[in-house]
Amino acid sequence: MKIFVGSDHAGFGLKEKLIPYLKELGYEVEDKGAFEYKEDDDYPDYIIPVAREISMRPNDVKGIVFGGSGQGEG
Numbered sequence: 001m002k003i004f005v006g007s008d009h010a011g012f013g014l015k016e017k018l019i020p021y022l023k024e025l026g027y028e029v030e031d032k033g034a035f036e037y038k039e040d041d042d043y044p045d046y047i048i049p050v051a052r053e054i055s056m057r058p059n060d061v062k063g064i065v066f067g068g069s070g071q072g073e074g
Helices: 009-024 044-056
Strands: 002-007 028-031 061-066
Touching: 002 009, 002 044, 009 028, 009 061, 044 061
Parallel strands: 002 028, 002 061
Antiparallel strands: none
């Protein structure tokens, strides 16, 4: 199964720890960013690409998103 992940700065550290763990479990993982910690980034820049991937094939892939806005990114 393929899993897409995305996060703004608030979840960046957790995302970076999760990806190797998911791969170790045998999942194919595609990171949609952020690719580096930027305190002033904004979660839609990373959450929307994950959502688009899932919407194109909802039965074949999953997504995990992280953010710190409290708005329920997922």
